[in-house]
Amino acid sequence: HVPPPLSARAGSPRAAMERWPGWHVHVVEHHVAYLQLLCRAAWRGQWQAFPDPAQLQRAAEMMMAAFCCVMTMRGAADALTPVTLLGLRRLSPWLIAFSLCCYAWRLARNRWLRQEWFEFLWQFCLPRKWTQCSICAEQVHATPWRLAKMPCCGGELCWACVRRHAASVVDDARPEMRCPLLPCRSCLPDVVVCAALRRHQWSLEGLDPTGSRFRRKRRAYEKWALTCGLAESCSARVEDVVHCPREDCEHMWVLPRERRARKEASEPSTRWNPQAWSLGRYVGLYSPVVEDGNDLRRIHCPACDHHSCLLCGLPWGDGGEADSHDGKCCLEHRSRFPERSHRTKWAGAKPCPGCGVRIIRSSGCNKMTCSQCGMHWCWVCLADWEPAHYGC
Structure with a gap:
């Protein structure tokens, strides 16, 4: 060279x-x-x-x-x-x-960093003792560096399964991160999730000396934890969390639930309602909630300078009457974005390999059972189900 x-x-x-x-x-x-x-x-x-x-x-x-x-x-x-x-x-x-x-x-x-170094060096001092993971059923070394002990129930499983479980919860945007072991369904502490990410950072499979992937995954987990915590706190105060609809923006608002309900009450719920028709808008059957000449459904994100609708999440549009949301109900405006509406409805869903019906997983392991055709398949790789797919 x-x-x-x-x-x-x-x-x-x-x-x-x-x-x-x-x-x-x-x-x-x-x-x-x-x-x-x-x-x-x-x-x-x-x-x-x-x-x-x-x-x-x-x-x-x-x-x-x-x-x-x-x-x-x-x-x-x-x-x-x-x-x-x-x-x-x-x-x-x-x-x-x-x-x-x-x-x-x-x-x-940092005490946690000293503890990690101690567990990393201690695995070379202990005799080679193997144990079976409770989830993936693989043989792992019975050391704190390889085997995680859940603080809630005392169960033991490998750190790789803890990391995959946390990643699936964050990717699926589930509201809670529970212990993956049954029958215990206690909340998983943050220290366990961060330790699983750091174990993967210094493993041979996911070696990341610079920590770029580790920081990206940790930011995704922190964003998920902040969103879930804010949603739970706002739910107790009868408030809603509103996210910026743009995919590359992470800005959020807190809105009183009664104000949002008042705006939704003026919207037609079906296409058969005359208020959702263009003719009904022209004859005065539909009029949005307006205050000081401004449509209250319109929101502006200060982070990305994007204007969108609070109710349907679609871009507001200022290119003219045909593209703008002004004066139109959400059903009429959504008809101009059929692909985006379909994608938003089935966000996070995966097709069944047997019949193609879309399925959304709310919680549980990787094993999926289609109620349409009865096929058992893996949520991660979409292959026919086998016990080895618990570790996908």
């Missing part, structure tokens, strides 16, 4: 240096794959697969130089000279020492 001389690769040093980030990306991918092979060999006890220390040192130096070039902006290629690389190489021991000091300071402040 030694690049050819600059004069042979390009006509100018700048053009040559602009190609270096792409070359170093290839080097990083190669060495990361090489490091994964070494980790798997160490886990299986195949120590003869390890190279000599000189090769490992050279691989580390190549990865350091590659990361430096990748993190450098393309427009600053003129500043990336061999002198700069040499200076970064000389500063690398000090940077490593500074990083270790920062991590030691973080380790001293």
Whole structure:
């Protein structure tokens, strides 16, 4: 992986240096794959697969130089000279020492991080004892790093099943996260969910040293927990939580339930109601709730500057009378978005592999039974049901 001389690769040093980030990306991918092979060999006890220390040192130096070039902006290629690389190489021991000091300071402040390190190192000190997971029925090491003990019922299952259970609850937008073990249905503490995510971050299957995937999953879980907690709190105060209908926006409002009910009371419920017809609107059979000349159904999101309807969630539209929601009931305006209305109605549903009917899962495990054709199938992979699909 030694690049050819600059004069042979390009006509100018700048053009040559602009190609270096792409070359170093290839080097990083190669060495990361090489490091994964070494980790798997160490886990299986195949120590003869390890190279000599000189090769490992050279691989580390190549990865350091590659990361430096990748993190450098393309427009600053003129500043990336061999002198700069040499200076970064000389500063690398000090940077490593500074990083270790920062991590030691973080380790001293966080008790949960010390506990995780203790459980990670303790698994190598205990004798090899295997036990069966209560959900996926796989054999796992009976250590706190591999096996989770539920604080509510004392049941034991692998951390992978805890993570998959939490991910399914968040993806399906279920209102509560219960213990996956029966008959216990107590609420699962946040510390258990976060520990399951961190176990997956440092496992061989989902190794994520930078923590990018871990932070993304944790943000999704925190958003779900905030939404459910806010909905429960507002329900006790007779209020509703309103989300911005745009998929890439996370803004929310709190609205008194009686105000929303008053707006819904003026809306026709079926297409057979004359108020839902265009002719009925022109003859005065339908008129929305208006205050100070503004339609009270119209909401504006300050985060994404999007105007939409509070009741149907569709874009308000300001392109003209044909596209605007002004003066129209939600049924008439929804007829202009048939695909979106159908997608909103069946959001989160999956088709049965046997008959194609759409099914929405509210809670439970991955085993689904279609009431139409009686087929048993897996919710995750849509395959015919087998006990092994509990771990999908």
